[in-house]
Amino acid sequence: MTTDVAAPTPVKAPAEFSVVAKLVAEAFGTFLLAYAGLGVALFSSPSSAPIPTPFAVGLSIAVGIAAVGHISGGHFNPAVTLGLAVAGRTNWRLVPGYIASQLVGGLVGTLILWVTIRTLPSLSSGNSSQTIFTQLSNGFDDLSPSKFPMAAGLLAEVVATAVFVAIILFVTSKRAVKGMAPWAIGLGLSILVQAIAPITNASLNPARSTATAVFAQGNAFGQLWLFWVAPVLGAVLTGLIFRGFGSSDELHGATAGGVGDLTAEATRDDGTRVSETSVAPAEAGRGDARDAGVREPGSAPAAEAEPAPAADPATAEPAPETERAPERTADDDARDFFDKDR
Template identity: 60%
Template sequence: MTSPAVPTADAALAAPKEFGIIPKLAAEAFGTFILVFGGLGVALFSDPSSAPLPAPLAIGLSVAVGIAAVGHISGGHFNPAVTLGTAVAGRTPWKAVPGYVLAQLVGGALGALVLWVSVRTLPNLSNLSSVQPIFTHISNGVDDLSPNKFPMAAGLLAEVVATAVFLGIILAATSKRAAKGVAPWAIGITLAILIQSIAPITNASINPARSTATAIFAETNSLGQLWIFWLAPLLGAVIAGLIFRGFGSPDDVIVTGAPGAPSFTTVEGLPTEGATASEVEAAEAAEREAGAETRLDLATSGEDDAIIDAPGTSDRPRTDEDDAKSFFDRDKQSDR
């Protein structure tokens, strides 16, 4: 069995270049802006009884299209809880976490600012005190600020569980073994379902950047409860990240949101922390090439059985035709 191959210089040159930190932060800010401006804009301006697109679905689709658009640049987190959870799971380097979280907060605040300015243009809402209750209505809260007056315990439980489930779907949908191209829509639809399920309890945060964005422009009591919607989602994300790190498959090539996003977990014989998906693919190609050379050496030496029986030396499954060929080739060698 050949030793694990490493990417050659030619393979490294052929691999696409990794995006720098500035494009990644811009992508995270842009995606979070879409989430707040697009998703919460529907909740803010639409009549729930007549709106063609429910607010939870609008938020889920906003995340899905954001991941589809810029997920290949930054991984498409758009959520501090997702960034923390993927870091705990080993998919995001810890040094990237502060910048990602800051970019998400800026993007979310800008989205809420555009909505706030839009509301202020209405003649009967030009007064600041008239706009704050509107943003309080779409902010997250418990007790008196809960849509159905749920207590803090219920709110904490709902947010922790929902965020853990959300991150679990993200980690599973973006692994190497998942079907390609489905991650954005699986993540977006999951988020829509989770928001719909816990909206009566807390107005559904699952995202500290989203909660902060609306609380900035809401009444002071919303700001007073903001810590809940940082603590609960982050705790849920950490739980999911630890579970995935403990039980996840070690041979998964990690993409943190979309195909081409950075990968940071260990793959046997391949680059580990800090490696990109393209580098892993280049290493896999080099390993396949090394395997082909091994088969050629075995063939020239007449060791046909080793070619067939050696695990991992064939790219296609073994068939009856292969077994028959091996049998008759063996007979020919014995006749000699």
């Protein structure tokens, strides 16, 4: 009698978001930061909108990560993108597109604020709107809120951005508490913005600095270089430290670049690769059938093996139970915001 063994269905890798979807998500998150975070700083007053500006900036980042972080990783910051790429958490092929999308999103959000200001008759002139955005921009010396020199601004931005990227790397670790990443990152940013706001007006983000400097006076745009150099330097330093001393299984793992990057290869948040957990293909199933003595259709009959002598029930040892893979629970299926299966 011939018995056919059905080949098991291989486990498919989770569907991956397209590069276009990731770029749109990065643009949206940076737009939210510029429009909402800077909008609070521009229009709020203690009586009408009591939310402090640093908290509004951090909250806008947290909401953006919670909304689209599972698509792109929720960077919204060129310095963060570069720092995570150096740390091995983001594929380098995504870096140019991410930075371009972040710049576009920040500029669009700030443009809407600029157009809104221009609708007021008292602020319709170009000089008035430029003065407002100059006060909103980052700067040192005369443009510093407390007149701090360039050296102080450089040091503050490097250290604050390095700490911010460290928070991101730690809270998105595979060992971190699930679901806490957006809020830990947002609150951490709020604290850091509050700490260095009197020094440079708190950038930590080249896209945010560029967005306001474009609509400000020329001296603000002339100081923009520092708010690219300092945040990128701080982020890269943290990325290098993490790559040199961090756990090796964190590299290319639960990344802030999304599932399925070439460096992540559809890595799950529990560290198990889909390719390793896939069920054996049909050929392996047929091999198991042959080992079990089941003849495949069309194949020559195998020589009959001599029956093994019957074991004495009194002396025979019980056969060990077949090891089974542990069943996944609901907790195991929980996905991290930065590495969610789709």
